[in-house]
Amino acid sequence: MTSSIADLRKSYGRAELNEDASHAAPLQQFDQWLQEAIHAEVPEPNAMTLATVGSDMRPSTRIVLIKGYDERGIVWYTNYDSRKGREIAGNPCAALQFHWVEMERMVRIEGAVEKVGAEESDAYFHSRPLDSRIGAWASPQSQVISGRSVLLAHAARYGAQFLLHPPRPAHWGGYRLRPDQWEFWQGRRSRLHDRLRYRLDAGEWVRERLAP
Template sequence: MDKLADLRKSYERDELDENASASEPLVQFQQWLRQAMDAQIPEPNAMTLATVGPDGRPSTRIVLIKDMDERGLVWYTNYDSRKGQQLAGNPFAALQFHWVELERVVRIEGVVEKVDAAQSDAYFASRPLDSRLGAWASPQSQVISSRAVLVANAAKAAAQHGLSPSRPPHWGGYRLKPDRWEFWQGRRSRLHDRLCYRLEDGRWVRERLAP
């Protein structure tokens, strides 16, 4: 680890100019996400979700974006998990995408709500069978004695629910409704481009931030 402090990279792939960026942050995000997908970046839909517990301590984990529109960004998980419990107590959260190969970061902040049951049902039904059974098998974030517990739970779920398991009541979707976006493009000499969109009186205000 002696060379850790010497690790550095010059960012020179692209630029982010406010005059060439979209006036709406969702449009800008969709453009960047499409470019990440076209570049065949591994899991371009992976995003870090940050929540805060009742003790004021932040917690992060990786989740996958599954839908988006003007209302916000959607992912699915276990409502009884640590993140679910934290969101129940404090609905404010942040998301971050890091597309290393494109030297880009997108940060989104806002309030989180559950999606309606019909939307969660529809997405759950589209998942592979093993994933649907896994939602029944895993008491997410709880302490278990060994992996054998999960295997036994999965076998029990398969025997009980067969080929058409319904959505567990403790599993479903969340939507983050953004009130702030930031788009970061790496630039040479650490003079990075940062554009912030913040919601003010129902409209998006776009501003450049110092790197």
């Protein structure tokens, strides 16, 4: 090997984040940064890491895609019987993280998770491409299977059964994380990064700076 991973370094300095220029409400700050990431055409700006903890106290993470956000929280969709679904059922506290590498920015969000209403899940499910709707039926997510042929057989079976109109499976739908804490991270030079945290206190958002 000609180089060591310990020697890999990057100097940050594209932007800054200060209290005067940031929004008083974290949702507005998030909306601004997400829209800037979209307009900058960073790869998959809607991708976020979801962290959950199981009953055995082992944390697990995976990438999911944000599908909506408003004052109620952050929404994504998945299989309720997956590992993340089972862990959320046992421990509804979770964390999300966006990492827009090209913009030297991260957003961390923590809070309690709940299922979205059936009508909301139905509306999003029926907006998906047909193959994605069939895939929701075909994949026993997080279960051990003998090979890819199992998925293909399931997809063929449900495709033939439902044709162009698969209904939403009862085991598939949306989750909403209701934030009680946000953190916005902007990379800065000399590792003196900007970190602004918003935490919910008696129904009001308190904004404070954290040391990097």
